[in-house]
Amino acid sequence: MSTHAPRLDETHDPAVQSWVESANDPATDFPIQNLPIAAYEAQHDGHSHAHYATIIGDQVLDVSMLVEAGALGRERDEEDLAEALQMPHAFGLLRFPELRRQLRRIIHRFLRADTVAGQSVRRLRSKVLRPLADTTLIEPVAIFNYTDFYASIHHATTVGAMFRPDNPLLPNYKWVPIGYHGRASSIVVSGADIRRPNGQSKADDAPAPSFGPSRMLDYELEVGCVVGPGNLLGTPVSIQNAREHIAGLCLVNDWSARDFQKWEYQPLGPFLAKNFATTISPCLVTLEALEPFRCPAYRRPAGDPAPLPHLLDETDQALGGFDLTLEVSLQSKQMAAQGLPPIRLSTGNAFRDMYWTFAQMLTHHTSNGCNLQPGDLLASGTVSGPTPDSRGCLLELTWDGPGKPRKPIALPTGETRTFLADGDTLILRGYAQREGFRRIGFGECRGTILPAT
Numbered sequence: 338m339s340t341h342a343p344r345l346d347e348t349h350d351p352a353v354q355s356w357v358e359s360a361n362d363p364a365t366d367f368p369i370q371n372l373p374i375a376a377y378e379a380q381h382d383g384h385s386h387a388h389y390a391t392i393i394g395d396q397v398l399d400v401s402m403l404v405e406a407g408a409l410g411r412e413r414d415e416e417d418l419a420e421a422l423q424m425p426h427a428f429g430l431l432r433f434p435e436l437r438r439q440l441r442r443i444i445h446r447f448l449r450a451d452t453v454a455g456q457s458v459r460r461l462r463s464k465v466l467r468p469l470a471d472t473t474l475i476e477p478v479a480i481f482n483y484t485d486f487y488a489s490i491h492h493a494t495t496v497g498a499m500f501r502p503d504n505p506l507l508p509n510y511k512w513v514p515i516g517y518h519g520r521a522s523s524i525v526v527s528g529a530d531i532r533r534p535n536g537q538s539k540a541d542d543a544p545a546p547s548f549g550p551s552r553m554l555d556y557e558l559e560v561g562c563v564v565g566p567g568n569l570l571g572t573p574v575s576i577q578n579a580r581e582h583i584a585g586l587c588l589v590n591d592w593s594a595r596d597f598q599k600w601e602y603q604p605l606g607p608f609l610a611k612n613f614a615t616t617i618s619p620c621l622v623t624l625e626a627l628e629p630f631r632c633p634a635y636r637r638p639a640g641d642p643a644p645l646p647h648l649l650d651e652t653d654q655a656l657g658g659f660d661l662t663l664e665v666s667l668q669s670k671q672m673a674a675q676g677l678p679p680i681r682l683s684t685g686n687a688f689r690d691m692y693w694t695f696a697q698m699l700t701h702h703t704s705n706g707c708n709l710q711p712g713d714l715l716a717s718g719t720v721s722g723p724t725p726d727s728r729g730c731l732l733e734l735t736w737d738g739p740g741k742p743r744k745p746i747a748l749p750t751g752e753t754r755t756f757l758a759d760g761d762t763l764i765l766r767g768y769a770q771r772e773g774f775r776r777i778g779f780g781e782c783r784g785t786i787l788p789a790t
């Protein structure tokens with residue numbers, strides 16, 4: 338096997354079906370080949386407890402219950418796994434990638450349709466599932482730190498052209514994975530309502546700024562990378578080792594108040610325009626599940642500089658990208674009231690053309706000795722492609738060129754949008770598919786805008 342080949346095993350076999358019937362539906366995001374990390378809150382002993390779980394078809398599989406029932410087996414290393422699973426917030430699975438891979442194989446075996454089940458296993462099967470539709474998922478891991486990058490050169494160029502028509506792409510862009518430290522405390526899980534923020538903004542022709550509700554509330558379609566083992570302060574992660582530090586991916590909506598952003602972003606970058614809320618999808622799709630969908634890093638056009646040596650690795654160049662399809666849709670309150678489905682704002686596979694790979698972002702982040710911790714979230718930055726229908730935010734989608742008024746998006750109710758209105762629901766979706774493999778998905782990353790207080 339070439340060192341550039343994805344790491345595949347029986348858990349990727351597209352022919353395997355599950356005894357959970359809904360997992361065999363070709364349209365599901367969660368076939369037996371996915372098995373994401375998830376969590377939900379269960380009530381017992383008069384308290385709520387976070388249970389570690391995975392999603393299979395339209396069901397939530399309570400992994401904590403599997404562990405309690407001794408279904409993981411009694412081998413010595415399976416005891417290590419059971420112990421790791423006692424750690425809260427899936428911490429053990431982030432810290433120890435080999436245990437995560439082992440658990441994936443065990444859950445896969447438990448869920449296979451062709452696994453012979455005795456009476457006790459059949460009883461267990463009936464106890465560990467609950468419908469996803471009746472379950473509120475919580476953060477799959479505890480996120481204590483959040484960094485947001487800016488890795489789409491198409492996004493950086495288009496947005497740069499709006500703010501700095503003469504100088505859209507700053508000279509450092511092709512050398513440094515640009516990022517800023519976000520705010521982890523305001524990360525919420527899909528389904529949480531988003532309150533329109535108040536803040537300072539200043540119109541170009543106004544003599545002074547004013548304070549009030551954002552009038553340019555936007556979303557940003559992003560992919561998040563959750564850090565696995567992490568590194569000690571002062572000990573950088575090399576580009577060769579970076580892959581082992583990626584536990585998995587989720588979808589991220591970096592809600593943004595463009596009017597606040599424009600007024601505050603210089604000289605230190607985004608602050609209150611971004612930190613009022615960030616929504617993540619509740620399923621962490623593991624690196625193992627994504628192995629078949631790895632692809633080469635973005636091929637830089639002739640004339641662009643090569644990454645500096647500490648950011649350049651042959652395997653990362655061959656396999657550091659992820660071939661994902663990402664979609665954004667919107668449903669206004671009026672559309673919902675009239676029973677109209679959401680309309681699609683954008684779709685595409687621009688994520689494979691990000692200028693930097695997650696391994697490069699992670700290595701860059703630690704290159705000065707900064708320590709990343711298990712569960713830290715590194716978001717990619719807005720995922721935009723070169724064509725207008727693959728732009729990952731309204732700031733770009735409704736832009737019609739320098740000096741021109743914004744071009745509103747028409748909704749089927751006759752309403753129009755240049756930015757988000759109160760009552761709008763914004764939905765991100767993402768999936769990976771490739772000939773010869775089962776399609777796997779991320780589930781939804783959804784939020785509805787509430788009026789400002």
Ligand code: CA
Binds near residue numbers: 485559
């Ligand atoms: Ca962002």
